[in-house]
Each structure stands twice: as C-alpha cells, then as structure tokens.
Amino acid sequence: MLYTIPDYYHEFSCIAGECEDTCCAGWQIVADEAALKKYKKVTGSFRKRLRRSINWKEGTFKQDKNKRCTFLNDENLCDMYTALGEKSLCRTCKMYPRHIEEFEDVREMTLSVSCPEVARILLGKKEPVRFLTYESNKEEEYDDFDPFLYSKLVDARTVMIDILQDRSKKLALRVGLVLAIAHDLQVRIKRDDIFSIDDVFEKYQTENAIQFVEAKLAKEEDYAFIMKMFQNQYLMERLRDDWEPHLLEAEQILYGESGCYTCDKKHPWAYTESREKTKAETDKKKYMKNRQEFHSWLKEQMPDYEIQCEQLLVYFISTYFCGAVYDGEAYVKVQMAVVSVLLIHELLMAQWLKNEKTLEMEDIVDTVYRYSRELEHSDPNLNLMEKLMRRDIVPWFNKS
Ligand code: SF4
Structure with a gap:
C-alpha cells in the first residue's frame, strides 16, 4: 500500500481549548461500531452520562440546541476525553482534521482546511507544497477500479499542480491552463480514449496553447x-x-x-x-x-x-x-x-x-x-x- 501526505502534514497538532472555533459543533458526529461497543462496556461514574448522551439507534453523539456535541464543555474541551482518555474517542474524533481518500493500494491523506489551525498552517506556507509517499506491505483489490485511468489521473494531477506552482506565470494564466487541461481530459474520458491523455499534457506545454488561453482570458x-x-x-x-x-x-x-x-x-x-x-x-x-x-x-x-x-x-x-x-x-x-x-x-x-x-x-x-x-x-x-x-x-x- 502506498501512502501520500502533504509535506506540512506533521506540523499539525490540535490547539483544543485555544482554538477560536471547535470541530465538535455544527455537524453530527457519527461514532463507529467499535467505539459504540466500547462505550457500552464503560463502567464507573461516567457510564450514566455516556448512556444518555448517545443516540444508540443512529450511532451519533447527541447535540444541544446550538448543535454542540453534548460532551463539549464551556471551555470547548471534550468531557469524554477528560474522563476516559484519548483512546476512548471514536474514529471520527480521532481522525479529524485528517482526511483520507481511498484508492486501490493507495491512501491519500490530507488535512482539512475546515480546521482553523490547518488553514493557518497552509496559508502561512510560502514554499510550494510537496507530496511525500511511503509504502507498507498491505495489498488490496477493489472491484470496478480502473487502475489505468487512475494512473492517468495521477499524472494529470501532477502536471496541473506543477503548472499551478509555476510562479513565473500569472496566477490567472495558471488557472486558465489547468481548466483547459481538465476540459480536454474530460473530452477524452467521455469518448473512452484514455490512451491519448498524454497528448493533452504536451499540448498545454506549447507557446501556442499558452497564447490561446491568454487570449481567452483577456476576452471574457x-x-x-x-x-x-x-x-x-x-x-x-x-x-x-x-x-x-x-x-x-x-x-x-x-x-x-x-x-x-x-x-x-x-x-x-x-x-x-x-x-x-x-x-x-x-x-x-x-x-x-x-x-x-x-x-x-x-x-x-x-x-x-x-x-x-x-x-x-x-x-x-x-x-x-x-x-x-x-x-x-x-x-x-x-x-x-x-x-x-x-x-x-x-x-x-x-x-x-x-x-x-x-x-x-x-x-x-x-x-x-x-x-x-x-x-x-x-x-x-x-x-x-x-x-x-x-x-x-x-x-x-x-x-x-
Ligand atoms: S478545529 Fe482543529 S484546532 Fe480546533 S479543536 Fe478541532 S482539531 Fe483542534
């Protein structure tokens, strides 16, 4: 299995009570099966609170009228974390703001900018973002997964990111080129002509294509x-x-x-x-x-x-x-x-x-x-x- 992360991935750590917002309000947090099983077995003084704070049918944490998770206290800290420790958290709470896109034998991990601390890290970064990869021995197969199309999409994404990070060009031109590439790529995907996708990358490296996109941008x-x-x-x-x-x-x-x-x-x-x-x-x-x-x-x-x-x-x-x-x-x-x-x-x-x-x-x-x-x-x-x-x-x- 191949894992990819952006180079700022390990810079993140949650600032908890110092955060200007919270990730435990505004959306429904769904607990995973394993966590729910664990919660059922909790004994001691927190048991009662746990039993009444979960919607067991839906597998979700209940919320107050302001859509705040019922475990979130006035200091914006999690009472479950305080009472039962980090290991008690469900998968959603443990993972956030980490986000995973899954493909056959590939896990692409990012940090969501919906967390203000992540947004701060990304927006404060001056150098172009690089993506790091590492491997593990795990393997898996997906039904109906098209590895050839996936490899072309990965190539296209690399080309588009290279263009976006080419600071010798104006940003509007970089955006125009990326849209043009995606547009031509789409035409080829629709006619099931995946083999010719490489031609698109070459086409948009030429001076003619750059002038074409520049002219379109100026006119619109x-x-x-x-x-x-x-x-x-x-x-x-x-x-x-x-x-x-x-x-x-x-x-x-x-x-x-x-x-x-x-x-x-x-x-x-x-x-x-x-x-x-x-x-x-x-x-x-x-x-x-x-x-x-x-x-x-x-x-x-x-x-x-x-x-x-x-x-x-x-x-x-x-x-x-x-x-x-x-x-x-x-x-x-x-x-x-x-x-x-x-x-x-x-x-x-x-x-x-x-x-x-x-x-x-x-x-x-x-x-x-x-x-x-x-x-x-x-x-x-x-x-x-x-x-x-x-x-x-x-x-x-x-x-x-
Ligand atoms: S939004 Fe981010 S920084 Fe704020 S509490 Fe959640 S994970 Fe921590």
Whole structure:
C-alpha cells in the first residue's frame, strides 16, 4: 500500500481549548461500531452520562440546541476525553482534521482546511507544497477500479499542480491552463480514449496553447458568472446557522441589489421584473471599481496573497481530483477547486470593504475554514457543487 501526505502534514497538532472555533459543533458526529461497543462496556461514574448522551439507534453523539456535541464543555474541551482518555474517542474524533481518500493500494491523506489551525498552517506556507509517499506491505483489490485511468489521473494531477506552482506565470494564466487541461481530459474520458491523455499534457506545454488561453482570458467577462456562483451557495445545505446571514451580507456589499436567480424569498433586494436596468449597471460598475481597488491593495499590502490562492488550489485539486476514477468527472473537480477559491476571494473582498478597506491574515483563515466547513463537511453539498459545476461551465469553455 502506498501512502501520500502533504509535506506540512506533521506540523499539525490540535490547539483544543485555544482554538477560536471547535470541530465538535455544527455537524453530527457519527461514532463507529467499535467505539459504540466500547462505550457500552464503560463502567464507573461516567457510564450514566455516556448512556444518555448517545443516540444508540443512529450511532451519533447527541447535540444541544446550538448543535454542540453534548460532551463539549464551556471551555470547548471534550468531557469524554477528560474522563476516559484519548483512546476512548471514536474514529471520527480521532481522525479529524485528517482526511483520507481511498484508492486501490493507495491512501491519500490530507488535512482539512475546515480546521482553523490547518488553514493557518497552509496559508502561512510560502514554499510550494510537496507530496511525500511511503509504502507498507498491505495489498488490496477493489472491484470496478480502473487502475489505468487512475494512473492517468495521477499524472494529470501532477502536471496541473506543477503548472499551478509555476510562479513565473500569472496566477490567472495558471488557472486558465489547468481548466483547459481538465476540459480536454474530460473530452477524452467521455469518448473512452484514455490512451491519448498524454497528448493533452504536451499540448498545454506549447507557446501556442499558452497564447490561446491568454487570449481567452483577456476576452471574457466574468461578472455574471461570479455572481451566479455566489448565489449557488444558497442552494446548499447549511451546517452553521450564521453562514447564510454572512453570505447575504457579503452579497449585498459586493453586488448591491443584485438579481438572485436561486430564489425570490431570501433576499430583501431580490430580483423583480421591474428592476431598472440602469441600477444593475451601476451595481456592476461599482463592483468592478471595488475589485480593481481590492486587487491593487492586495498587491501592495498582502504580497503573499497569490501564494495563498495557489496553496488553496493545490489543496482542492490534490484532495478531490483523483476521485474522478470513480465517476469519470475530472473537469467538475477542477472547476470546483477554481470556483471555491474564487468564492473565498469574493468573501474576502466583501470583508475588506466591510473592514474599511483592510484585511488581516486572520480574516483569510476565518473565511477559508468557514467556507470549507460548509462545503467539505456535507456530502449533499459536495454532490450538489459537482452537479452545479457540470451545469455552469466557466464561460469561455462554452464558446470553444
Ligand atoms: S478545529 Fe482543529 S484546532 Fe480546533 S479543536 Fe478541532 S482539531 Fe483542534
């Protein structure tokens, strides 16, 4: 068995009560069978508390009205850990924020940026992320696993990460090239032409391809696309109650009385037919002006911001891309990575405007881990995001 980890993997250790948030609230923690068996056998003074704090039918820890795990105390420390020690924790609690993607004979281990401490480590890292591998003697076989497609996806991911980490190119160009590669790859996967995938890698190393992508990027208008991606978030399941008000506020700051296509109830400024076109134009102009100013501010005041975006893109692509071996959806996984970083960027721009045009590193950490929690800790949200990425292709691919 081959194991891979990013090079910052061992830098993490939980800061527990020092953490500005907690990973024991907002989502339902499911205990594994082995842990439940162990809990049934616990004796002593903690037994009673344990019996009444678990939903035995569902195998979950009960929560209070604020969706906090019933074992979490006011100091944000776990009472079960204190009473019974680390070994008593269920697999979910022991593992978090470690995340494992499983493939035949391969385990890809990452750390989830939904933990603020992980987000801080990743966003504070200046050097390109490297991936380390080690082997064990274990072997396993999966039914319906296509090792050839998997090996091509691994190659494609390496090429895309190399491009994303090529800091001699502008970030927008790197992103454009990666999307273009994923797009062409998808065409080949669809026509079951896996053998020709290597041609795609070669094609996007050429000067012609780079010029082609640059020209497309220069021509396209992205305002409507960004707004649509932002509003797509209202279609998602909510994990934290404070997320939707946060989105609504950011949306209003960014786009003004924008027309929401996802619903007509949630927004006081929702779209109506009678809405004046001129107002929409004014909102757009204001947005474009703010964006330009924000980008100049970032260049001057946060010179490492582009590196942080690169680290996030590499994080999303390294975590999810090879999952395409199970569903053949390589392109949507890359677009999900790009759109996620785009949305984090939009939320940060709103925060910058709200903070009277300034931003701290902690604002970035906060936005990244909160966004990641809503998306990455909900399977329905991850599935919906992929579905939306299939429907709403980055504009310049629709015209190719
Ligand atoms: S979110 Fe991260 S740092 Fe905070 S308590 Fe959980 S594992 Fe520890």
